[in-house]
Amino acid sequence: PLVYLVPTPAGSLALIVTPDTIHDLWLDAINETQLIDLLNQTWFAAYRQSQNNRQGWYDAIDSATRQLWEPLMAPLMAHLQQHQIQQATLIPTGYLSLLPLHAAWTEDPNTPTQRRYALDDICIAYAPNAQSLTAAQAISDRVQADSILAIDNPRNDLPNSEREVQAAVSTFPHPTVLRHHQATVDQVRSQLPAANIAHFSCHGTANLNDPLASGLLMSDGLLTLKDIFALNLADHAQGNHGLRLAILSACETGMIGTENADEAISLPTGLLQAGVAAVIASLWAVDDRSTMLLLSKFYDLWRKGNLPPDQSLRQAQIWLRDSTAKEIAAYGGFFTPTPDDRPYAHPFHWAAFSYTGI
Template structure:
């Protein structure tokens, strides 16, 4: 409010404003403690009264003064709805409304007639919204502003509202945990939360939350500095929190924290029995399942790890399956695809860990189902069409149907150890332990590989060293031990988890005397995102018998380097198959999508770009630098085709942020539209790629080999032929076949 307006108010008008503000403040706080349905009704009432017509200041000073409180009310109600439902749409709305509330206050000298306590609650609401968003992957600036807003709230309210001090203590704690603080932040967090706990009184409504937070802070200090008194305090305060939260949604987080404290106390030799710790985890994860708590998957992971380290694999399997059930419930509640990525990113390999635990517990069929469900959860979210018939395949009989033509091999780098699950058309699945294939070791090896192959693009020698080293490790850790269990097998379909989806398994090698033996020399290796998508791809391969080709060769103009072998490569394809070519300026997005409708084979000889952070934005580069992204391709509702060849750079490179990510251009097309997709894992050599493609099409179209075996024929021709420089896997191993 303008100071002149405030100065013009009569004492009665000022009293009316203060009365309305106080009543409104109390009503909203009461509403925030009500049921979800009541909170939603309250939001509708706010929207009815404070719609778009109130974007400009009302004439009545009471309404204008109340406007920041209305925005504050929307903020805290959406924040509470987020905490009840785990729907991040509510959290984003709360952040936006908190901004408007603080903006409405403006400078505190502007005459807005709200009590200091009301100002404090508005600043604190802003801090809480920012903290929750920061906790769900928001930028670091959110934490810094949250600390500042809580400090404002504490300064304004003093001892009148101890909750502000509790929130400030929590912000200090986060600053320490995220590496931006000092030990003084952790000490301030513990002291501040202890003060807030004392202020709550023996039966205070906030006592459970504050006790849990104080226990967490002591536990962190114990883990960081080893003080014995801290682990005792952590057990005491987390147990108190559990007592105060019985039967409420918050109890999930408190039970999990108490179980974790018991776990740490046991490991440190402070008296907690292993059985008591296990039962605490079981109780906590069970509560998380009942309330669909977002802390549930992480708690299940902690429990699984605790059981696995003790060799209690049946218990670890129980933990993993409980965590999977919670994940599936949580994902159903995330309404926005971007928000689902947040939850998916927090799984950190839960499905793989569960599969490994089930296999170690002697339940290989259930391990296969857990692995396939992990693939299905991510793929059915990313590609909704894959939900059709999903229930048919998420059982062992459904997976086995996909193994009719060749054995399926799930490859998993779990936190608890590596695992291959071999599924054939008959008989029980076999589990092969791969002890060197751990989550941590795979990420370390892949980091070096990725840095050499993808980051240092201008240095071919560095790329070759990176491929050679990574393929050698794959031979020792994965393919060597696996193929020793598959004597006489001519073909497999690999279903790799996580970063293994970006690995050239067919290029894995091991020494044989003074020479090398590559996996591709032993058998043909196809790839699939899941058993369900493999079945769909094979159906298309059987039903689509035509071979009419649409070739796209060196679109121009583009900002990327020329591809002199692209047009001859397209001419070679057209010498084998009927069809036409789009080249130069005619190779636009519209022309490609129009031509797709009459083709059964698509061949792209152009540049491609992999976006590992946002794989749906990975794209083919067409005329005028138009980007034909995976997202655009899937939205176009393309007709099904027999084969798509992506003779372009990095078209089979997916994301690295999500666990078990399979969103490369090649995988996306195999899931949605193609019987098989030939894609590249790195920037391929133009001449070698053209030669490989020529041999592939002859083996497939002329000799009648299935695509995966035709690709093997072409790769062996380069590996075992001339020129000798092409025998390095950089030249022949960049391509892999997804689908059938």
């Protein structure tokens, strides 16, 4: 089903839309004012200081996602499970679109991390609106996931990028890889319409005041959302069929501003409108190594394990979160002095990534 999440001054509302019915679920315990306070006083305040105070940002992620459980995600998860629903696409509106709802959590002594998260109960995808999903479904139906364009570290400042890109392209017969200085704005613009999958291992930036100027940093400048719109990726008249999936392994590609949260265009939303069926992107600046591990596992599950891409991301997140250092070292081929730790259990490492689209 589609689940519209609507915060109002008096409380919040979930509208659960299936092919047959619409259920309404009132969530009176969380209103717009509380959300604004949570975002301004906890979330964005800590994020702005995260370069200097990493622990403060870790604590803010923990606190905010914990506060989303009882009033919002617990009743929603219970309702969906009661109706035997295992997969849902959330359409969060307003301020709810700024938070990783799949990482809302409660204590649970029976799990490896002593917590249960929303994504443990349900496979959660996101969408900006229902109309975008209709277009995304049409692209997904006609595009085979058999060719990939990979952008590898245009600024030469991501030490784990090469391994990540290798994991991405290894299961495709004829990958196109633009490495380092080759990844210019013009080169990427010329190659993108011919690709079925695009993997960007590079930095990204969200422009909160001018969303169309948000983009991905190439070797010679910014590939903006405006540039990508101009390519008409899904324009049949030009022979373009659209992209099945774009993976933005870049910093804060999902961040949008509070000023215009209702109509704001995040990069994933913009890419869906530009002719991409689905986008994997991160809400905040993520750790280079944990991203490499997460996305390598994603490709294994999707391309070798034949899971759908949204399920592959979810399972890769659970794997990264729950694995011991020994298990991760065996997978990644490196040494660990602390084999029993769970080094990536904190949601900072895995919860930034979400799946938008089909």
